[in-house]
Amino acid sequence: MNRIPVMIDCDPGHDDAIALIMALASDKLDVRCITTVAGNNTLENTTKNCLKVLTVLGKEHDVPVAMGLDHPMFKPLRISKSVHGESGMDGPVVPDPVVKPVDMNAVQLMEKVVRESEERVTIVPIGPLTNVGTFLLANPDLKPKIERICLMGGSSLIGNSGSATAEFNIFQDAEAANVVFSSGIPIVMHDIESTRKAFVEEKDIEELRGMNHVGKFVAELMDFFTLYSKQHNLTFSIHDACAVSWLIDPSIFISTFANVTVDIVGEKTYGCTVTDFRANSTLPKNTEVVLNVHRERFVQLLKDCVKQYSK
Amino acid sequence: MLKEPVIIDTDPGIDDFMALVLAAKCERFDIKALTPVAGNQVFEKVWRNARGIAKLLGINCVVTKGAEKPLILEQELADAVHGETGLGKLQLPESDAPVCEKYAWDVMYEEAKKNPGKLHIIAIGPLTNVAIAIKKYPDIVGLIGKLSIMGGSAGFGNHSPYGEFNIWVDPHAAAIVFRSGLKVQMFGMDGNKTCQMSVQDFHDIMDLDCAIKQEMNDALSFSIEAAHGYGAEAPVLHDAVTMAGIIDESLMEFVECYTDVEVRSKTCFGRTICDVRNTWGKQPNSLVAVKGDKEKFKSVIINTLKKYR
Numbered sequence: 001m002n003r004i005p006v007m008i009d010c011d012p013g014h015d016d017a018i019a020l021i022m023a024l025a026s027d028k029l030d031v032r033c034i035t036t037v038a039g040n041n042t043l044e045n046t047t048k049n050c051l052k053v054l055t056v057l058g059k060e061h062d063v064p065v066a067m068g069l070d071h072p073m074f075k076p077l078r079i080s081k082s083v084h085g086e087s088g089m090d091g092p093v094v095p096d097p098v099v100k101p102v103d104m105n106a107v108q109l110m111e112k113v114v115r116e117s118e119e120r121v122t123i124v125p126i127g128p129l130t131n132v133g134t135f136l137l138a139n140p141d142l143k144p145k146i147e148r149i150c151l152m153g154g155s156s157l158i159g160n161s162g163s164a165t166a167e168f169n170i171f172q173d174a175e176a177a178n179v180v181f182s183s184g185i186p187i188v189m190h191d192i193e194s195t196r197k198a199f200v201e202e203k204d205i206e207e208l209r210g211m212n213h214v215g216k217f218v219a220e221l222m223d224f225f226t227l228y229s230k231q232h233n234l235t236f237s238i239h240d241a242c243a244v245s246w247l248i249d250p251s252i253f254i255s256t257f258a259n260v261t262v263d264i265v266g267e268k269t270y271g272c273t274v275t276d277f278r279a280n281s282t283l284p285k286n287t288e289v290v291l292n293v294h295r296e297r298f299v300q301l302l303k304d305c306v307k308q309y310s311k
Numbered sequence: 312m313l314k315e316p317v318i319i320d321t322d323p324g325i326d327d328f329m330a331l332v333l334a335a336k337c338e339r340f341d342i343k344a345l346t347p348v349a350g351n352q353v354f355e356k357v358w359r360n361a362r363g364i365a366k367l368l369g370i371n372c373v374v375t376k377g378a379e380k381p382l383i384l385e386q387e388l389a390d391a392v393h394g395e396t397g398l399g400k401l402q403l404p405e406s407d408a409p410v411c412e413k414y415a416w417d418v419m420y421e422e423a424k425k426n427p428g429k430l431h432i433i434a435i436g437p438l439t440n441v442a443i444a445i446k447k448y449p450d451i452v453g454l455i456g457k458l459s460i461m462g463g464s465a466g467f468g469n470h471s472p473y474g475e476f477n478i479w480v481d482p483h484a485a486a487i488v489f490r491s492g493l494k495v496q497m498f499g500m501d502g503n504k505t506c507q508m509s510v511q512d513f514h515d516i517m518d519l520d521c522a523i524k525q526e527m528n529d530a531l532s533f534s535i536e537a538a539h540g541y542g543a544e545a546p547v548l549h550d551a552v553t554m555a556g557i558i559d560e561s562l563m564e565f566v567e568c569y570t571d572v573e574v575r576s577k578t579c580f581g582r583t584i585c586d587v588r589n590t591w592g593k594q595p596n597s598l599v600a601v602k603g604d605k606e607k608f609k610s611v612i613i614n615t616l617k618k619y620r
Contacts (some may be wrong), residue, residue: 137443138446
């Protein structure tokens with residue numbers, strides 16, 4: 001079977017790290033490049049964290065990593081240390097990575113990968129959409145070569161970003177998100193309502209811890225990541241891993257098609273992914289909106305991916 | 312004399328045509344590229360116009376591909392002012408130059424890298440191409456020598472109460488440019504209006520014998536009629552004033568201030584807010600042209616036309 005060529009744009013981030021671990025373990029996916037963006041933390045830190053993850057996996061020479069944009073299109077970066085800690089990926093103690101990002105920026109690397117690819121490429125954005133939006137603006141001729149954009153972000157109803165209506169990744173750069181959603185490229189949206197349902201339990205974390213060195217790393221990520229969830233009475237959800245899991249096995253998710261646009265002007269609704277579920281809506285259904293997750297199968301997939309690193 | 316490398320980002324447009332007439336004969340300029348952008352007319356048309364103008368005026372440079380719509384909004388045209396083709400009654404020769412497949416932003420970056428600190432980008436349409444260059448290549452900000460734009464207003468607008476057309480069509484692009492760290496030389500409504508010529512001035516220009524007399528008349532007569540249509544005595548040739556102000560640096564007076572662009576308000580959408588009193592206490596990022604010398608503007612045009620022999 002042909003592997004799906006993917007480019008992952010991320011801001012590690014605990015759940016980003018787990019998404020990367022799954023993507024690089026799966027024989028369904030061919031990760032052509034990883035690009036970093038400012039989001040959960042500064043670009044410098046998200047890039048460092050990304051390279052740390054690759055180093056833990058022993059894959060630091062396998063995939064090119066490029067640094068992207070260091071702030072959203074129209075405003076300064078606001079990072080969330082409460083969820084991911086000072087470094088953006090607090091918890092596991094990992095030495096500083098030796099490997100460096102490639103000598104071109106994220107937008108240039110994406111362009112190169114897509115141009116050189118014979119097949120259409122899938123973009124997997126799991127941070128703010130600044131890099132992907134810029135890539136689409138700068139390369140209108142490459143849009144037909146993008147298979148789909150499978151992203152973690154958005155909220156059709158309840159936000160999580162200090163805004164009642166917007167999810168963090170979209171809220172960080174709603175203008176870039178607007179560019180992505182209006183691009184005409186098919187989108188799969190793992191919004192925050194659905195990704196909340198993709199959670200692990202304490203016993204899953206302990207099982208992973210005992211599995212191998214990568215499982216231990218995942219468990220240590222979760223040890224820190226769950227502190228915030230416990231404080232706020234939330235599930236231990238691994239949001240970003242959903243976007244990667246869908247590509248490996250879409251049958252784990254339940255979804256429907258709808259028109260989604262991103263609000264960029266509302267006083268209360270800036271960053272809301274306005275999802276038109278009305279039966280009589282005539283707007284083009286540009287987005288596959290994920291509604292639910294078969295949680296146990298999701299957790300099993302995570303464990304299966306981590307097991308790959310025992311070999 | 313070492314010439315100034317120049318890229319002209321344009322959406323021709325009758326006043327763009329006039330600006331290019333001036334630029335083509337400016338000995339100081341080494342025009343590296345024309346980078347069309349959707350604005351006054353749809354991209355296909357402004358691209359064809361730019362190529363035709365280059366051929367007519369003998370501007371020997373590439374005409375790139377560029378943005379076909381604003382960054383986020385849908386495109387709005389100024390076809391009432393510039394007509395169906397974008398150039399009034401002017402018929403241009405069909406260009407036989409090879410088609411350049413490169414994008415505006417890539418060529419801007421290439422030239423900026425080749426001429427660090429020297430490249431002058433003169434943007435007389437919506438700022439979409441320039442904004443994409445800044446976002447795709449953040450380091451271009453340190454490489455560009457100078458950025459001059461036609462757009463914006465410290466006072467009133469021409470497309471909404473405060474919105475000037477070029478900024479109003481793509482305020483997001485303008486916001487990126489003004490927030491980029493570049494110092495923007497801004498030729499907006501304020502200074503340009505002070506260079507509004509009378510109908511008599513136009514006739515002085517149109518009657519002048521030169522190799523492009525017919526083309527000038529076809530373009531400008533449409534523009535004058537259109538101005539009468541919207542209740543003005545004569546048009547303000549915004550892009551041409553801008554180019555003249557760059558060619559003759561004594562033409563305009565400038566105020567240095569911090570300028571930002573409103574991208575959300577319903578009523579003030581697309582307004583350039585020039586903080587001339589420095590109430591925000593920010594470092595100036597713009598030189599705003601506030602007052603020009605109409606007679607000097609007219610002289611630049613007449614002196615240039617005399618070179619078309």
